[in-house]
Amino acid sequence: MSAQHLPDPQTHHRRKGRFGGLRASFLTGLIVVAPVGLTLWLIWTVAGWVDSWVLPLVPHQWRPEQYIGINLRGIGVLIFLIFTVIVGWLAKGFFGRALIRTGESIVERMPVVRTIYSGLKQIAETVLSQGDDKFDRACMIEYPREGLKAIAFVSSTAKGEVAGFGSTEDPLISVFLPTTPNPTSGFLLFVPRSQITYLDMSVEEAAKLIISAGLVYPPTKAEKAEKAASAQARTAQPKSASRSTEAR
Known part of the structure; x- marks a missing residue:
């Protein structure tokens, strides 16, 4: 092959860089628009x-x-x-x-x-009630076997006949284990309190983590504190600057 037919490496890199920039811009726009x-x-x-x-x-x-x-x-x-x-x-x-x-x-x-009405009424009262026992905390449990972890939502302490399967020292807690990426479906599990690890993340943050299939992780308590401190420092700077101007 003669030299005049050889591809120019610089032209190839420029073309690749141009298409790479367009691809990056498209993905960035997709993240914003989607x-x-x-x-x-x-x-x-x-x-x-x-x-x-x-x-x-x-x-x-x-x-x-x-x-x-x-x-x-x-x-x-x-x-x-x-x-x-x-x-x-x-x-x-x-x-x-x-x-x-x-x-x-x-x-x-x-x-x-009456069967349909009573069931729907009980579900509505449980879900829409303004009490404290309604998926107010996120937790981590072992599921589907020992050694594997899954995020669930704490519902309430088991009552009635189901509570008899637990013990007074370690009562059963009803938790809802949602599926990914549709958290409206899932499993109702009764787990001993000693086997439940409560998480610091809110229910909304845990739901985002489940819906995103593990792509969107909420910030930790340390990261939240650092972010709050930096925001407070930014708001304090204009005040100190204005005070120094007034002093002059």
Whole structure:
């Protein structure tokens, strides 16, 4: 092969560097755009799903598009929120409680409906209650065998018949072990308290770690303290500078 047909190494490196820069810029842009796009898509989808359930229940002459001329997505969500607040406000009163008791007494007489209603009510009261026993801490347990670790969420202390399988010194704790990357599904496990290691990370940070399949790790307590100290130092610098200016 003659010299005039040999590829120029400098041209090859420049082309490779140019494509490498474009690739790096694309990945950086993807990191910025993907979370924003997925968040907007999720909000848009959920709003449309709620609208499809709520708006058919609203009389046609009362729907907002009759007055503004366009169908705005999210109107059903707003109507649902207002309706839920009104129902909650009425349920706190005397007549609301009496009406709920009457309705529940009617439901209790229906064989199949009462089973479904009581189960859904118990789940709603457990998940939506404002108490302290509802996935308030993240923990580490051995699963699926000894030597392997998994992140779970502490639910509550076992009660009733299940509590009898534990001991007074080492009671059973019910924990929810979520799956990756969908944390809404998982396993209910009853683990002795001595085999549970509580974590310093919050439930939200543990959920991010599970959803990201171990790619997004929360900062440690030392890193959080260092970050807070640096932020406090940055805010203190302008104040000291202004004081020295005033002194002059």
